[in-house]
Amino acid sequence: MAGAGWKVWRKLRIIKSVTFQSSRFYSSDWNIRHGLVGMVGRTPLVRLNKVSDETGCEILAKAEFANGGGSVKDRAAYFLIREAQKSGELKPGGTVVEGTAGNTGIGLAHLCLAMGYKCVIYMPNTQSHEKIELLQTLGADVRPVPAVAWSDPNNYNHQAKRFAESLDNAVWTNQFDNTANRLAHIETTGPEIWQQTDGKVSAVTFGTGTGGTLAGVGTYLKEKNKDIQVVLADPQGSVLYNWFKHGKLERSEGNSITEGIGQGRVTSNLEGAPIDDAMCITDKEAVEYTFRLLHEEGFFVGASSGLNVAAAVRVAKSMGPGHTIVTALCDTGQRYYAKLFSRKFLDDKGVLQYIPEPYRISLHD
Ligand SMILES: Cc1ncc(COP(=O)(O)O)c(C=O)c1O
Numbered sequence: 001m002a003g004a005g006w007k008v009w010r011k012l013r014i015i016k017s018v019t020f021q022s023s024r025f026y027s028s029d030w031n032i033r034h035g036l037v038g039m040v041g042r043t044p045l046v047r048l049n050k051v052s053d054e055t056g057c058e059i060l061a062k063a064e065f066a067n068g069g070g071s072v073k074d075r076a077a078y079f080l081i082r083e084a085q086k087s088g089e090l091k092p093g094g095t096v097v098e099g100t101a102g103n104t105g106i107g108l109a110h111l112c113l114a115m116g117y118k119c120v121i122y123m124p125n126t127q128s129h130e131k132i133e134l135l136q137t138l139g140a141d142v143r144p145v146p147a148v149a150w151s152d153p154n155n156y157n158h159q160a161k162r163f164a165e166s167l168d169n170a171v172w173t174n175q176f177d178n179t180a181n182r183l184a185h186i187e188t189t190g191p192e193i194w195q196q197t198d199g200k201v202s203a204v205t206f207g208t209g210t211g212g213t214l215a216g217v218g219t220y221l222k223e224k225n226k227d228i229q230v231v232l233a234d235p236q237g238s239v240l241y242n243w244f245k246h247g248k249l250e251r252s253e254g255n256s257i258t259e260g261i262g263q264g265r266v267t268s269n270l271e272g273a274p275i276d277d278a279m280c281i282t283d284k285e286a287v288e289y290t291f292r293l294l295h296e297e298g299f300f301v302g303a304s305s306g307l308n309v310a311a312a313v314r315v316a317k318s319m320g321p322g323h324t325i326v327t328a329l330c331d332t333g334q335r336y337y338a339k340l341f342s343r344k345f346l347d348d349k350g351v352l353q354y355i356p357e358p359y360r361i362s363l364h365d
Contacts, residue, residue: 040077056321060197060324069106073107101259104175157176237262291306
């Protein structure tokens with residue numbers, strides 16, 4: 001009996017070891033990431049099955065919520081710090097100061113903890129308590145200031161700049177106009193997309209906040225193949241659609257519920273970006289796709305991801321079957337739970353009706 005048991009055990013071991021070695025999870029690509037910094041970039045590229053099957057295109061998304069700090073902005077945050085280290089502006093134990101209401105601040109706060117810096121975040125005082133509390137939990141010194149326009153010297157970005165200048169060993173990272181942000185995507189996101197698709201990418205489309213993602217990925221991919229189409233996806237109420245189509249910094253109609261994207265000016269990161277086309281994506285499309293991603297594909301993401309996928313579907317339909325379109329799932333829906341998953345909020349914004357009835361099960365009051 002003992003002999004038979006041993007044989008069964010050995011057989012199971014062999015099966016287990018073959019399964020283990022051939023498992024995709026433990027493939028040769030699988031390696032050790034060095035700390036949180038090692039978790040910036042190299043995100044999975046995911047085939048969105050439902051929309052790919054519907055359009056006859058491969059619609060692929062970089063799973064940016066898988067970055068260590070949970071969003072696409074971790075890439076920019078790391079490069080902004082890295083450039084400040086390289087230039088000598090930031091020395092060990094120094095302070096990183098930024099004006100941000102969202103993901104860049106969260107990325108910077110995570111990285112400051114991992115890299116031994118202090119983090120100070122200026123933000124408009126209109127921001128939710130959840131964001132302030134999250135940043136404080138991440139060790140940041142959060143300074144809510146009155147929400148005034150860019151042209152006002154008391155705008156949160158200008159205050160961040162002045163505060164950094166008043167300290168020794170501190171840097172204002174300036175995500176909008178510091179092109180280290182775009183460089184992050186030239187050096188990481190673009191090459192990853194090229195490698196992960198084996199160069200078979202027909203178009204990319206991204207919503208733009210600072211413009212770093214679109215400009216950086218576009219710049220890298222155009223160098224590889226100038227025929228790759230770079231499409232700017234602009235939320236309603238932003239100026240970039242009219243800027244690209246008509247050369248005017250005029251807002252499109254409405255005020256978007258998406259966060260982190262949309263612009264009122266052309267930032268240094270966006271300047272000179274190789275853009276082939278632009279489209280304005282309404283909130284009703286962004287919200288519809290945010291909930292479709294959740295219920296049809298299983299991805300719990302924010303509205304900028306819904307907008308990105310809505311844009312990718314439009315690009316796929318205009319190019320026709322057989323193309324490969326790449327976009328991004330920027331962050332998780334958890335960051336927007338209070339608003340984006342509130343029945344009342346969506347109803348007040350007039351977009352509740354665009355969420356298919358069975359998917360409204362995900363809403364709270
Ligand atoms: C949720 C989200 N999506 C997309 C973006 C756009 O990225 P970029 O600033 O590179 O244009 C941002 C930027 O803050 C964001 O927070």
